[in-house]
Amino acid sequence: DIQMTQSPSSLSASVGDRVTITCRASQNVRNSLNWYQHKPGKVPSLLIYGASTLQPGVPSRFSGSGSGTDFTLTITSLQPDDFATYYCQQGYDTLPLTFGGGTRVDI
Amino acid sequence: QVQLVQSGAEVKKPGASVKVSCKTSGYTFSSYYIHWVRLAPGRGLEWVGLISTTVGSTRYPESFHGRVSITRDTSTTTVHMEVSSLISEDTAVYYCVRAGAWTNFDYWGQGTLVTVSS
Numbered sequence: 001d002i003q004m005t006q007s008p009s010s011l012s013a014s015v016g017d018r019v020t021i022t023c024r025a026s027q028n029v030r031n032s033l034n035w036y037q038h039k040p041g042k043v044p045s046l047l048i049y050g051a052s053t054l055q056p057g058v059p060s061r062f063s064g065s066g067s068g069t070d071f072t073l074t075i076t077s078l079q080p081d082d083f084a085t086y087y088c089q090q091g092y093d094t095l096p097l098t099f100g101g102g103t104r105v106d107i
Numbered sequence: 108q109v110q111l112v113q114s115g116a117e118v119k120k121p122g123a124s125v126k127v128s129c130k131t132s133g134y135t136f137s138s139y140y141i142h143w144v145r146l147a148p149g150r151g152l153e154w155v156g157l158i159s160t161t162v163g164s165t166r167y168p169e170s171f172h173g174r175v176s177i178t179r180d181t182s183t184t185t186v187h188m189e190v191s192s193l194i195s196e197d198t199a200v201y202y203c204v205r206a207g208a209w210t211n212f213d214y215w216g217q218g219t220l221v222t223v224s225s
Contacts, residue, residue: 034209034210034212036152043202043215043216043217044146044152044202044215045215046212046213049207049209049213050209055213089152089212091209091210091211095166095168096169097142097154097157097210099144099152100151102151102152
C-alpha cells in the first residue's frame with residue numbers, strides 16, 4: 001500500500017498568515033494527488049486535484065504543488081473560514097486508495 | 108445539479124450487518140465510478156471500496172477481509188454498500204463519493220452515521 005504522511009498533524013495560525021502543509025507518499029504517485037478540506041459537522045470538500053488544479057469555486061488563496069512523492073498545500077492568507085482539517089489523498093493507479101492522516105488548522 | 112443522497116443513520120450490534128444506500132442524480136450515472144469512504148472518531152479518512160457503475164465490478168481494501176460488498180442498481184441510479192460482521196471499530200460516518208478522472212472525489216453524499224454498540 002502507498003503510505004501518505006502529512007505534516008504537521010496540527011498547527012495554530014492567525015488570520016492573514018501563510019500556511020503550508022506537506023504530504024509525502026511512500027512511492028511515486030506522479031501528480032495523482034488530491035487535497036480535501038473538512039470542517040466539523042460538515043461534508044469534506046475537494047480543494048485541489050492533480051496536485052495543482054484548483055477545483056471550481058475554491059478561492060485562489062489555496063494552491064497545490066509537487067509531483068512524485070512530495071506535495072504541498074499552501075494557503076496564502078488564512079481566512080476565518082479556513083480553520084479546518086486538511087487531508088491529502090493519492091489517486092495513482094494502485095489500490096487501495098489512501099489518505100494522509102490529516103492536518104488540523106486551529107486559531 | 109449533481110446530488111448524492113444517502114440513507115439514514117443506523118445503530119447495529121456487533122456481528123450484525125448494515126446496508127447503506129446512495130441515490131445519485133443530476134449526471135450520467137454510468138460515466139463515473141462511485142467510491143465509499145469513512146471517517147471514524149479520532150481517525151482520518153479511510154477508503155472502503157469502489158464500484159464501476161458501467162459493468163458493476165468492485166474493488167475493496169484487503170483490510171476489510173471480505174466484509175464489504177458494493178452493488179449498484181442502474182435503473183434507479185443507486186449504489187448500495189453493505190458491511191458485515193460489524194465490530195466497534197466500524198463505527199464511523201460513511202460517505203458515498205463520485206470519482207473524477209484523477210480519482211478525485213468531487214461530489215459527496217451527506218454521510219451516514221453507523222454506530223456499532225452492544
